[in-house]
Amino acid sequence: MVEPTHARIALSTASVYPESTATAFEIAARLGYDGVEVMVWTDPVSQDIEALRRLSDYHGIPILAVHAPCLLITQRVWSTDPWVKLQRARSAAEKLGASTVVVHPPFRWQRQYARDFVAGIWRMANETDVRFAVENMYPWRYRDREMLAYAPDWDVTKDDYRHFTIDLSHTSTARTDALHMIDRMGDRLGHVHLADGRGSAKDEHLVPGRGTQPCAELLERLSVGGFDGHVVIEVNTRRAMSSAEREADLAEALAFTRRHLAHAVEVPRR
Secondary structure, eight states: OOOOOOOEEEEEGGGGTTSOHHHHHHHHHHHTOSEEEEEOSSSGGGGOHHHHHHHHHHHTOOEEEEEOOOSGGGTTTTOSOHHHHHHHHHHHHHHHTOOEEEEOOOBTTOHHHHHHHHHHHHHHHTTOSSEEEEEOOOOEEETTEEEOOBSSOSSGGGSOOSEEEEEHHHHHHHTOOHHHHHHHHGGGEEEEEEOBOOSOSSOOOBOTTSSSSOHHHHHHHHHHTTOOSEEEEOOOOTTOSSHHHHHHHHHHHHHHHHHHHTOOOOOOOO
16 A cells, blocks of 8 residues: 655635635635645735734644745735745745745746746745745637747746646646646646646636546545645635635535545555
């Protein structure tokens, strides 16, 4: 019998949007998640280390990862300088006891940042025990047109990073094979954003099991592959008609993840 992984399952605070960061801690604790990943965005609490520490202590729920403010809507959060954003994310992770900073590759119009990104991430990774886990993205599509919005590439396995984050909603939108991607990432896979998708041009972030992505297969591979990172539920619950419906979706996602991470493979006797 191969021992299953001891990876912890976290709730991304983005999964409760449009509810607040504080609500995410409350829900994560109530449902029995092992921790949270803080998405740093326009909610002031998500940017405030002391407020986050108080929420973590009050709910007894650790902060396992910090998602740096890389989205279009967070261009002015924690400075307009992308390197300052990453420095502040690293500082937050160190002070909050989080092991990972999740970062997106630059937008193509961030030319200088993109040009220095791979070397800069290595430089920052060498200055801390915190993992900088660079996340796969996707081409932007409109009708029959495709725009390459990220540089050096949306497929982060084409560049040399110490650690990767794989996001299964992003593999769906990119229409790429998630299992082949984790094979390319190999032992540099340090972090997982678990969600599902049906191959839409929009980044769907469905509850795992509701789309076409190999969520179960990926988790089962992790369960026997010695994965030592975190699995983060990052789903879209904006269409939930009530708080109870949102919570039910997040409970379903947690149960799915636990079930497939607990998978173990029988090894034939010799």
